[in-house]
Amino acid sequence: MIDKSIFQQAHLGSIKNALTAYARRQRVTAENIANVETDGYKAQKYRFEDMLQKAGSNTVQTKTTRSGHISSDSSPYHTSGEVAEQALGFDNGVNDVNVDEEMTTLATNELSYRLATRLLSMKYNVLREAVSGRVK
Numbered sequence: 001m002i003d004k005s006i007f008q009q010a011h012l013g014s015i016k017n018a019l020t021a022y023a024r025r026q027r028v029t030a031e032n033i034a035n036v037e038t039d040g041y042k043a044q045k046y047r048f049e050d051m052l053q054k055a056g057s058n059t060v061q062t063k064t065t066r067s068g069h070i071s072s073d074s075s076p077y078h079t080s081g082e083v084a085e086q087a088l089g090f091d092n093g094v095n096d097v098n099v100d101e102e103m104t105t106l107a108t109n110e111l112s113y114r115l116a117t118r119l120l121s122m123k124y125n126v127l128r129e130a131v132s133g134r135v136k
Contacts, residue, residue, distance in 0.1 A: 015120045021048040021081055022113040028083055029109065032102045041095040043102075048081030 025046040035041040090098045 012120070012123055015116055015123065018116045019113065019120065021046070022109055022116060024048075024081060024083075025109050026106065026113070029102055029106050032097050033099060033106070035095070036092070036097045036099050036102075037094055039094055041097065043086040043090075043095070043097045044083050045086045046081050047084055 025048065028044050028046040032043050086096070090096050090101075092098065
């Protein structure tokens, strides 16, 4: 039987969660940009980092008594973000979408997504090499 822990040790779950969050943020940002000229549209924001921080502050401290025990620091947080209205007070004459801010968010998010996909690819390459028996 294959030990499944090899797939969990590489933080694959955390990277996959990050990719999901970046994809959702891109969708919300794209919707804001698409509605820049829609009367009365309220700009939205995908909140993930602050919710992750809240989840991290509610952890229980554990103590390991043996080397084989799992520490509370090693488990990734599982949380999902939420879409909420932005309250920036910006007015473009039609609605509250600041296209410059949205384009900056889009570019930053794209770079973060690219980095996460590259990390995930590297992790899978390491696993592929381990399974095939190749050693560098």
